[in-house]
Amino acid sequence: MKLFKLAAAAATGIALLSGTAFAQDDKPVVGLVMKSLANEFFQNMLEGAKEHEKARGDYELKAVGMQNETDFESQINAVDTFITQGVDAIVIAPADSRAMVRPLKKAIEAGIVVVNFDVALDEEAKKEQGVELAFVGPDNRGGAEMAGDALGSKLGEGGKVVIIEGNPGADNATQRRLGFEDSVAEYKLDLLDSRTAHWETEEANTVFSNMLTANPDVQGVMAANDSMAIGVVKALESAGRDDILVVGFDNIPAVGPMIEDGRMLATVDQFGTDMAANAIDLALEVVAGGPALEGWVKTPIELVTAE
Amino acid sequence: MTDTTNPTHAARAHRFSLRSILNNAGIGLALLAIILFFSVFTEHFLTSNNITNILTQITINLILAVGMTFVILIGGIDLSVGSVMALAAVVAGKAITMPGLGDGEAIILAILAGMLAGVVCGIFNGVVSAFWALPSFIITLGMLNIARGAALHISDAQTIYSFPFAFEEFGSAMIYGIPIVFLVALAMVVVAWFILNFTVFGRLIYGIGNNEEAVRLAGHPVFWYKVGAFTICGLCAGIAAIIYMARLNIASPIAGIAFELNAIAAVIIGGTSLSGGRGSVIGTLLGAFIIGVLANGLILIGLNDFMRQMITGVVIIIAVILDYYRAKYASK
Incomplete structure (x- = not known):
């Protein structure tokens, strides 16, 4: 003492x-x-x-x-x-x-x-x-809407999408989800499901695999950050699906190659x-x-x- | 085995008793009921793709839970496995992305480095808690922070990525629709089952959980058996890290947060007693399946995230209540 x-x-x-x-x-x-x-x-x-x-x-x-x-x-x-x-x-x-x-x-x-x-x-x-x-x-909601719009304009009206959310209750997670939902409304997309994966790659991989099983007709995925988008991309690879578009958020270095070779459609850089x-x-x-x-x-x- | 000390003998009798078979049968029946429920109420549950998914998804938790079984059987707990897994992943990630190595060399180096990182943490947990007879709850809580901090420090908090293609292949390869990574986990269950039931070391793990003093008086080096249990747990965390990397093709220093809780849940649901001495790794296998099938099925059925979390919690509590009655029955 x-x-x-x-x-x-x-x-x-x-x-x-x-x-x-x-x-x-x-x-x-x-x-x-x-x-x-x-x-x-x-x-x-x-x-x-x-x-x-x-x-x-x-x-x-x-x-x-x-x-x-x-x-x-x-x-x-x-x-x-x-x-x-x-x-x-x-x-x-x-x-x-x-x-x-x-x-x-x-x-x-x-x-x-x-x-x-x-x-x-x-x-x-x-x-x-x-x-x-x-x-x-930054405008997290506006940013998410930019990513969502990129997806919406590719899929067109009625495109079937799911959202992978960040931590429930976290302000930026809420803002990004709202931004994605703005795009869903704007492009009249069909939102099949929306779930949290707590910002984490492994959880996003598991959660999205199961969402894909439940909704095999999904066409696009909006992930609230890039770590989760990576998990989604890996799930698509192991399911052998290359017809589903993925957008993320943050522009972390690890997604660079995925954007380049088309495994991801877009991400958002907030510098x-x-x-x-x-x-x-x-x-x-x-x-x-x-x-x-x-x-x-x-x-x-x-x-x-x-x- | 010529060893016929009391705890060994008692435990061996337990192994083949009707009760121990009924215990596992009970968990197996619960699992079957859950599977039946989801098969009836969702159309995609019993498809080969979904079964493959479930097997992949429970792999990491199962591997961590196998190691956890050893520690819980001696009456200890290891809260550090999630963090140790992240540390092992980061160490292996640094090894595999080391410039100037061929793919084969890099992969072998990474696997060895990851397992070594896990083993070192496990030995530390075991030695410190056994030498000073300190509660492993506190020591491994310390290790939880040490390993997480080390993982963040070594990686500079950056996700490590871009591994050799062959490594990635291993993470998604299958034999007859069964993921190879799951077969690795299953092999570990078999090895653990063999060790626990047919080696002196394994029987004394039960013995220490039942009556540590008796094992000590019988002249066995209890210290080293305890260190052994924690080392196995650390090794499992290291192997889980390699599987994690192969599956996701990244090594993240924030991987595995709260994974220890899922591993403990699998062990407890599987009927291993938190006070040690009673349980089996086959139960752990079933426990990991129950958690994985629930997580999968509740999403397929369309239940929201918060309800899902609540139901998982309820299942854990029911399992512990069942364990209470098992213990009561066993003590008669």
Whole structure:
């Protein structure tokens, strides 16, 4: 127990020391709060932010990641730590669109510039807490609709499709499902089934194999991320079906060859590597005295096909 | 076998008892009932394609559950198998994509590296929990984090892909409509069944689960038998990783999340007691089938995801209640 207290004291001491180090250095300090670094999407984003720090050279980056997608405890702790350290800006991809509103309110009240990117905070929760905060990020729903439309325009009216969803309850999963459903309505497609595979390749492989057995006449698959699209493609290969079109989302490197040789029709790139870096740029503008951000600052998305 | 110590003798008697046969028969009947139900209520269930699908889909869980059976029989638990599988996959993935190797060399290196990674984690679990007599629940919970962290670290959280064609072929190859990967799992069940029933090591696995002190007093190195059980469990996770890679042609550091729970469920549904000493790997085979058939059939019948999850949970609880009555009956 004594040892623990000693260690805690030492840690606090180091934190304080580094805190004063910031103050002496004139560079603004940006605290970046990421989601799960186990997800290669966020891992790449973090790498992008680190390179950006080196390239710009006029600010200091402090980055914190999490163990898994739903670990918002440690995000709250990270925000508190950044408030204590007195950073100039906090740039955050919230793990939970409701739980993170209150800790961020504390940060704003402490005079820290807060930028919310990747997943938007819940409007209701913001109103309740009296927080006004802009959102910087891609339109997941619009992106999914781009992929869905690519599929819809190939299949035409009445095309039979299924959706493979992300984690139930996750905001981007919901947005992407809604985007796919927009395409289904737009092209008058026939949606046979819609199920979750929790963003995961093996589960998508199993779930889709079974959906294919139940619906052998399916013509198109909309997967809410590329990891699951890979599982779908493998299921089609082992079933010997090359007449079914697959679209995904994220444009991870592993799907490159699949898009090229036609095993996948399309995916959506939301330039994840640049996303944190772009949000940091916006935060630094405000820190330097620019106007506060408002509403939804949309970041670029692009449909990726073989053409 | 000239060994006639008490636990060995008791367990051997159990092997051929009417009760043990009835136990497995009960699970088999439950499986048959589920199969019958889906055959009547869905048109695609009893097609050769769907049967092939089910066999492929239960393969990984079955392999993990075979290893888990050994650990649960000694009264332990291994919560790390899903993470260890991911670590083994990433290690094997790095090996197979190593530049400058021929396809054959790369595949052999990957298989060995993946199995070795699993074995190392298993030995660690066994040595630490047995040496300090610590609950394996906690030690393997630690390993769950160590292995997952290592998998993410080694792969830099990136999915490893593009493996030799021959490797992919192995993942989807079939003999008379039976996936080769399933035959691998089935072979492992047979080997495990043989080890558990016809070797001193296997009989003492039961003995340790029943009465560890008696086995120790009889002069057997309990420590090494325990390490052996965990090592087998780790090896199975390594083999599952190779199958995973061959099937999906990727190695993902986030593979296998919560797979340990499905493996434990298969073992328990299969009638192996969580307190150790009682059960069989044949039961585990049937347990894995029940989970796989349910997952498959409930999708075919069109039940939504959340209902599906609830029903799987109900089945696990029913299995444990049945186990309670089995234990009560056995103690009379």
